[in-house]
Amino acid sequence: AxxxxxxxxQPGDPKLQISKHIYGHFAEHLGRCVYDGFWVDEKLNVPKQGRIRMDIVEALRKIKVANLRWPGGCYADAYHWRDGVGPTAQRPRTINTWWGDATEDNSFGTHEFLELCKLLGTEPYLAANVGSGTVQEMATWMEYLNSNADTPLTQQRKQNGHPEPYGVTMWGIGNESWGCGGNMTADYYTDVYKRYATFAHNYPGSPPLKRIVSGANGDDANWTETCMKNIPLNMMWGLTLHQYTLPTGNWNGSKGKATGFSEQEYFNTMRNCLKMEDIVTRHSAIMDKYDPQKKVALLVDEWGVWTDVEPGTNPGFLYQQNSLRDALVAGTTLNIFNNHAERVRGANLAQAVNVLQALVLTDKERMLLTPTYHVFDLYQVHQDAQLLxxxxxxxxxxxxxxxxxxxxxxxxxxxxxxxxxxxxxxxxxxxxxxxxxxxxxxxxxxxxxxxxxxxxxxxxxxxxxxxxxxxxxxxxxxxxxxxxxxxxxxxxxxxxxx
Ligand code: AHR
Missing domain, CATH: 2.60.40.1180 (Golgi alpha-mannosidase II)
Known part of the structure; x- marks a missing residue:
């Protein structure tokens, strides 16, 4: 038997809460996450507000999305915010060179994203372009969104339909700067970070910014060490970490199937998923050395199962099915994050709709909730609750x-x-x-x-x-x-x- x-x-510490931001999500301009996901054709016969798909919004409101990260991912370092504001017909068409060379018509831009956040009742988490942008481009985006001074930028925001400042606080400064965000060394990035962060201003009337450092890939301890050593603590609210679960553990070649896998493949996936415990522990220990009071949050702002795409779908669109295995990965990973609540104060599953370990999949008018969605439904009770x-x-x-x-x-x-x-x-x-x-x-x-x-x-x-x-x-x-x-x-x- x-x-x-x-x-x-155990009774725990009454002051130690599981941050609701562990229950954050991610919407990149990638495949069918935004276009034909959250943002649909005017003619699609589904409930819509403007072009925002409301059956998705309704489903996600039920699980309390704590924050939504946008516009990427790798796409963030190619995104120029001005392309996505102003009259839609005048917005340029660009190419999404990261994801399938898809034509980007920029019909979903900053205002549309912030409207989506409002409908979802969630906090926006923007990623500023460091890889191919400029300090000025980021700084003007911040002024455009957060200032109430009378300037040409705030006038423009008003003309574009939003008189009040948005007060966006969560700002990632670059994404995967060791890779798609510019292939930088850790030392070089920390200098670049400080330069950007210096010009990321608070504006009267808007809450102070949470400036977030683009962090390590998986177990890259050197990246975290260098960031913690080189960046003054008062210049960063958080530091990120990206860690995906691949069934085969292999980035080159097959990552494994999303369905129809064997028990051995399931076991391997869970073994790989459990590495999160060790990885979070090791990065936390490095952060403790430089920040014993745990002022800086560790944000695992990309995590989830990454398999091969569904047969017949665009390899650049990262569309995969989602099984009970994904739910077990989600439940396990969220337990790890909850138990590390002292340092892990944010996380974003990749990604919300139709991409990687999605919560929602759609096919024209049809929509389904994945097993992973149900785990977020179950676990929402932990948001901002005291860790035991x-x-x-x-x-x-x-x-x-x-x-x-x-x-x-x-x-x-x-x-x-x-x-x-x-x-x-x-x-x-x-x-x-x-x-x-x-x-x-x-x-x-x-x-x-x-x-x-x-x-x-x-x-x-x-x-x-x-x-x-x-x-x-x-x-x-x-x-x-x-x-x-x-x-x-x-x-x-x-x-x-x-
Ligand atoms: O989530 C898909 C991609 O994975 C993101 O764009 C990138 O940051 C990561 O490599």
Whole structure:
């Protein structure tokens, strides 16, 4: 019989919150994320406000998108904001050289993005062009958006329909500056960063800027070390990190299929996903050396599963399906971020619609919610809640000669004193029995919801959009002061204790 795992939920530090910004998303001008995703043809027969697709907006509002990053990604370092403001008919056509050489008509620009954010009830997170832009271009974008002085730029904003300053605070200064953002060395980038950051001004009436350093790729410790060493702490609000999960772990050649994979491929994916724990720990340790008070946030502003594209689709559009495996990756990764709440204060899944590990997929009028969407639905309870640290020792999920921890979890207490525990069982065959002691929590009853499916590679299609869906969970019981749970194989469970 399976051994019962003993777990303790600790009282934690009442001041330590899981930042809601861990639940951020990403919309790049890439494939069908913006065009034919959020922003559709006038003739498409779906609910719209202007050309913004409202069935997507409605679905995303339900999961509370904390921030939305835009316009890239690699595209950000090719984007010139002036191309996307003013009368649509007069906006230039440009080429999206990063993503499929698609023609960009610039009909979705700054105002349209900020309107989308307003409809979503989310905070915009802009990425300024460092790779092919200028300091002045970034500075004028900031003045255009945030100033209430009477200048030609603010006049222009008013003429373009927005009299009040927008007050955009989250600004990434470049993206992947070690790669598509300019192939810079870390030393060179930090000088460039300081130059840009010097001219990223606060404007009276708008809240102070959160200036964000373009950070490391995966386990590149040198990049983080150099940024922390060279950039004064008061010049950066945050530092980023990009870490994707590739089923094969191989950037050159096949990354692995999004569906129809074997259990071995599933296991490998989860092993690769779990590297996030080690990577976040190592970057945090470097940051601690220079910033022991943890003033600077670590933002994992690109993460998620990256597979081969769906057969027959444009390789430059990064369209992939999304299975229960993606949901297990999302649940696991978000547990890692929650548990690192002290330093990880932001993250952005790549990407929201029709690209990589999407929340929503569309096909003309049709739309489906992916298994990953349901995990964000389950986990929204953690946003801005107090972290409750957990102690337990996980059983192993064994495959051939390899093993990974089968169980991962995180917990929080919200402002009403309600406790939520999110549990992920990665094992495809064994359920996990848990006995949980809760320090200092008073509760009377437990309820829960579960995401699972008979096969780990099950997924939702436009014909069958509810193959992988949420259900209520009855496998948790109060036994005296303790909580007894049996978590089914390959499932994500979120419990509510009140
Ligand atoms: O999310 C897709 C791409 O991945 C982004 O544009 C880039 O920043 C990263 O390499």
């Amino acid at each position: 399976a051994q019962t795992v003993q777990m303790t939920v 640290p957990l102690q337990f020792s996980s059983p192993e999920y064994v495959m051939g000669n390899e093993k990974i921890p089968a169980l991962n979890a995180s917990a929080s207490k919200d402002k009403n004193g309600v406790v939520h525990i999110s549990l992920v069982n990665l094992d495809t065959k064994k359920s996990q029995k848990l006995e949980t002691a809760l320090g200092g929590v008073t509760w009377k009853s437990v309820s829960g919801r579960i995401l699972t499916s008979p096969k780990v590679n099950d997924y939702n299609t436009f014909e069958k959009p509810n193959t992988v869906k949420l259900a209520s969970f009855s496998g948790a019981k109060k036994r005296g002061d303790k909580l007894a749970v049996e978590i089914p194989p390959q499932s994500v469970v979120v419990l509510e204790l009140k």
